Amino acid sequence: xxxxxxxxxxFNFSAGPAVLPVSVLQEVQDELxxxxxARTSLMEMSHREKxxxxxxxxxxxxxxxxxxxxxxxxxxxxxxxxALQFSMIPANLLRGTDKTAAYIQTxxxxxxxxxxxxxxxxxxxxxxAATSNFNHVPAAGDYQVADDAAYLYYCSNETIQGVQFQSExxxxxxxxxxxxxxxxxxxxxxxxxxxxxxxxxxxxxxGPAGVTAVIIRRxxxxxxxxxxxxxxxxxxxxxxxxxxxxxxxxAIYVLxxxxxxxxxxxxxLDAMExxxxxxxxxxxxxxxxxxxxxxxxxxxDCRSTMNVTFNxxxxxxLTAFIKGAAENDLVNLxxxxxxxxxxxxxxxxMPREGVECLANFMKDFASKNG
Amino acid sequence: xxxxxxxxxxFNFSAGPAVLPVSVLQEVQDELxxxxxARTSLMEMSHREKxxxxxxxxxxxxxxxxxxxxxxxxxxxxxxxxALQFSMIPANLLRGTDKTAAYIQTxxxxxxxxxxxxxxxxxxxxxxAATSNFNHVPAAGDYQVADDAAYLYYCSNETIQGVQFQSExxxxxxxxxxxxxxxxxxxxxxxxxxxxxxxxxxxxxxGPAGVTAVIIRRxxxxxxxxxxxxxxxxxxxxxxxxxxxxxxxxAIYVLxxxxxxxxxxxxxLDAMExxxxxxxxxxxxxxxxxxxxxxxxxxxDCRSTMNVTFNxxxxxxLTAFIKGAAENDLVNLxxxxxxxxxxxxxxxxMPREGVECLANFMKDFASKNG
Numbered sequence: 028x029x030x031x032x033x034x035x036x037x038f039n040f041s042a043g044p045a046v047l048p049v050s051v052l053q054e055v056q057d058e059l060x061x062x063x064x065a066r067t068s069l070m071e072m073s074h075r076e077k078x079x080x081x082x083x084x085x086x087x088x089x090x091x092x093x094x095x096x097x098x099x100x101x102x103x104x105x106x107x108x109x110a111l112q113f114s115m116i117p118a119n120l121l122r123g124t125d126k127t128a129a130y131i132q133t134x135x136x137x138x139x140x141x142x143x144x145x146x147x148x149x150x151x152x153x154x155x156a157a158t159s160n161f162n163h164v165p166a167a168g169d170y171q172v173a174d175d176a177a178y179l180y181y182c183s184n185e186t187i188q189g190v191q192f193q194s195e196x197x198x199x200x201x202x203x204x205x206x207x208x209x210x211x212x213x214x215x216x217x218x219x220x221x222x223x224x225x226x227x228x229x230x231x232x233x234g235p236a237g238v239t240a241v242i243i244r245r246x247x248x249x250x251x252x253x254x255x256x257x258x259x260x261x262x263x264x265x266x267x268x269x270x271x272x273x274x275x276x277x278a279i280y281v282l283x284x285x286x287x288x289x290x291x292x293x294x295x296l297d298a299m300e301x302x303x304x305x306x307x308x309x310x311x312x313x314x315x316x317x318x319x320x321x322x323x324x325x326x327x328d329c330r331s332t333m334n335v336t337f338n339x340x341x342x343x344x345l346t347a348f349i350k351g352a353a354e355n356d357l358v359n360l361x362x363x364x365x366x367x368x369x370x371x372x373x374x375x376x377m378p379r380e381g382v383e384c385l386a387n388f389m390k391d392f393a394s395k396n397g
Numbered sequence: 398x399x400x401x402x403x404x405x406x407x408f409n410f411s412a413g414p415a416v417l418p419v420s421v422l423q424e425v426q427d428e429l430x431x432x433x434x435a436r437t438s439l440m441e442m443s444h445r446e447k448x449x450x451x452x453x454x455x456x457x458x459x460x461x462x463x464x465x466x467x468x469x470x471x472x473x474x475x476x477x478x479x480a481l482q483f484s485m486i487p488a489n490l491l492r493g494t495d496k497t498a499a500y501i502q503t504x505x506x507x508x509x510x511x512x513x514x515x516x517x518x519x520x521x522x523x524x525x526a527a528t529s530n531f532n533h534v535p536a537a538g539d540y541q542v543a544d545d546a547a548y549l550y551y552c553s554n555e556t557i558q559g560v561q562f563q564s565e566x567x568x569x570x571x572x573x574x575x576x577x578x579x580x581x582x583x584x585x586x587x588x589x590x591x592x593x594x595x596x597x598x599x600x601x602x603x604g605p606a607g608v609t610a611v612i613i614r615r616x617x618x619x620x621x622x623x624x625x626x627x628x629x630x631x632x633x634x635x636x637x638x639x640x641x642x643x644x645x646x647x648a649i650y651v652l653x654x655x656x657x658x659x660x661x662x663x664x665x666l667d668a669m670e671x672x673x674x675x676x677x678x679x680x681x682x683x684x685x686x687x688x689x690x691x692x693x694x695x696x697x698d699c700r701s702t703m704n705v706t707f708n709x710x711x712x713x714x715l716t717a718f719i720k721g722a723a724e725n726d727l728v729n730l731x732x733x734x735x736x737x738x739x740x741x742x743x744x745x746x747m748p749r750e751g752v753e754c755l756a757n758f759m760k761d762f763a764s765k766n767g
Contacts, residue, residue, distance in 0.1 A: 032429075032430035032431040033430060033431075035431045035436060036430065036431055036436055036437060037436035037437065039436070039437045039441055041437070041441065041442065041443045041446075042443065043443065043643065044440060044441055044442055044443060044444065044643065044646055045441060045443075046437070046441050047438065047440060047441050049430070052429060052430050052438055052440070053430065055429060056426055056429040056430060059402075059422060059425060059426040059429065060402035060403060060406065060419070060422050060423065060426060061402040061403075061405045061406055066405060066406055066407035066409070066726075066728060067406060067407065067409045067411070067416070067728075068417065068422055070414060070417060070422070070605040070606075070651070071409055071411065071414055071415060071416050071417055072411065072414055073411045073412065073413065073414060073415075073729065074414065074606065076411075076729075106476035106477045106478065106481070106607065106645070107476045107477050107481070107628050107642075108476065108628075108642045108643050109642070110627060110628050110641070110642035111476070111477070111626070111628040113626075113627070114626030114627060114628060114629070115626075118626065142627075143626060143627055146624050146625075146626065147626075228643065230643055235440040235646070235647045236440075236444065236643045236644065236645055236646045236647065237476065237607040237608075237645030237646070237647065237648055238607075254516050255516075256481070256483075256484030256485075256488065256513060256516065256517075256629070257480060257483070257484060257512075257513055258477050258478075258480050258481040258483075258484060259484070259626070271480070272477075272478045272479070272480035272481075273413070273414070273478050273598065273600060273606045274606065275476070275606055275607030275645065275648070276414055276605065276606045276607070277605045277606065277607065277647065277648070278607055278645070278647070278648075281440070356436075358436060358437075359443065359446075
């Protein structure tokens with residue numbers, strides 16, 4: 028069964044939920060009826076069981092080790108996705124203060140976060156790339172953040188537009204920097220000490236849908252009012268080691284395996300970044316060397332290593348591209364309706380082989396239709 | 398692998414996450430690398446993919462069919478567990494009104510719901526079983542609910558105490574009845590038309606942790622303010638068919654399989670109720686026929702068919718019971734620290750054979766130690 032199933036798998040360029048390492052899926056499959064050392068499935072196990080607590084701690088410690096997260100930060104595993112973080116962040120850090128929160132808007136997800144934050148307090152969109160159809164990120168000096176801002180929020184990689192910050196935006200040291208890293212979490216090393224809070228829903232680069240990793244500096248945990256809905260208060264989750272209520276145990280278990288795969292099979296985030304740069308360069312080269320047949324959506328200096336967005340000369344060719352790619356085992360390439368064209372999501376778990384196949388298909392398709 | 402893994406499985410009396418049907422686990426295992434008809438794992442599939450939308454609709458339709466849910470109700474699949482429902486219910490139906498919400502408190506989970514509701518508006522605990530250590534539920538006439546109450550909230554089965562309402566509490570027709578059915582969801586037929594809202598986190602009787610089914614009468618969807626955090630507004634989820642944001646796809650997929658197992662393998666909720674009555678009676682008989690060796694926590698008229706709670710003469714015997722049971726493949730029987738003793742959770746998926754083994758062990762243990 029397993030060998031057959033593996034051979035049936037296509038190269039899956041879905042933007043999320045997205046490709047997972049085959050070795051992780053195989054481990055999950057092997058352990059599904061009975062977790063080794065236990066006598067039940069992980070899915071049937073109380074979150075208070077010793078075996079699950081070990082899995083939870085392993086997942087946390089793998090992230091701490093991969094990302095160099097000190098004990099100054101809590102690592103939480105929450106439900107509700109990025110959408111709930113859009114509200115939890117201002118509910119904890121802005122609601123009830125007279126401060127203003129600064130937001131950088133470089134795409135769809137930043138825009139959604141702003142929509143939720145407006146309900147909670149005063150915000151200031153310090154940079155807005157909407158007028159250029161979200162094709163870039165700001166440079167230092169393109170915006171100002173007040174020293175007394177509640178926080179500065181940005182989305183490190185806009186999944187839909189395929190624009191990615193190459194490094195953290197400028198931010199006064201007095202202002203907590205907050206990142207939605209959902210679609211480029213664990214794709215490269217970063218200095219977590221620059222952040223007040225960094226979060227990522229798992230279903231792009233770290234696991235299945237249903238769990239969101241939140242890394243929060245502990246001094247920010249006390250900002251939420253006791254009158255917040257309990258689930259929305261970060262402090263509750265931090266004080267209870269992500270077990271304030273029943274956590275999404277299975278999703279955490281898979282996330283932990285992905286983190287271990289990154290450590291043991293890939294060799295950590297430096298190695299992962301090198302692979303991601305090489306993989307994405309294969310596609311950007313195919314775009315740049317197509318004599319204008321393919322048009323990149325993102326400007327060159329902020330092209331994403333995770334989501335490669337480009338368009339074709341017309342809708343007819345776009346349809347033919349998607350159809351032809353699928354016939355070559357390259358699936359889920361259609362871009363988001365708001366941007367159109369093609370989006371090739373090449374997260375950590377996308378094998379280099381899949382990207383090479385796509386790059387070759389792109390060159391072939393351009394030469395036949397250009 | 399599979400045959401070995403099945404033989405390694407114990408009878409798992411965990412209160413939740415809890416036992417799942419073996420046939421469901423085997424299906425999940427078989428499909429883990431590649432969903433039939435698709436070319437990726439379910440976990441890797443976009444929630445917007447046709448194949449997942451079908452799974453989502455199948456899960457919803459299975460619940461509608463099993464429970465006789467008409468289109469007057471929305472069926473939602475949400476994250477955040479019962480804990481988030483404790484807040485979402487009053488945030489949508491009480492906050493900003495001058496009404497009072499009525500709560501019946503018959504155990505730990507009702508108490509937690511009350512704690513969250515107090516943050517959102519005026520509440521009235523119309524019945525409180527705390528003074529008798531939560532060993533019963535009220536009879537009709539034991540409490541009054543005002544005709545203009547925002548709603549009447551109760552927990553149909555208190556998992557920790559093992560007390561269960563045998564039918565819905567009395568409630569004026571003008572008042573929406575709300576039930577936390579987390580631990581007895583799908584254990585028996587009920588008339589959903591009596592309810593304004595009924596919800597259940599999946600990890601007791603319906604699937605893995607990480608998804609909560611919410612069945613809400615559509616006229617209640619408009620009560621939430623647009624200023625609520627978006628994730629907390631039921632209307633957003635209902636209008637978007639549980640895809641306002643990325644839903645917990647894998648947990649929904651397993652829940653759908655459990656619902657289909659109930660329909661096809663068990664034969665629906667009437668059949669399930671009969672089995673549950675028989676299974677629980679095996680244990681209650683072992684208690685009642687033990688000449689007082691075992692002491693039931695719940696009063697006879699509200700004993701749960703899902704969580705059977707009882708104590709032993711002393712802590713030494715309790716420890717010996719748990720140890721001896723584990724040696725007989727009967728695991729996770731320790732009661733919650735707030736009640737002590739034994740809690741045997743015998744949800745839908747617990748095979749009759751497991752309950753028979755436990756009943757026999759109880760009789761044997763009592764005769765040797767009584």
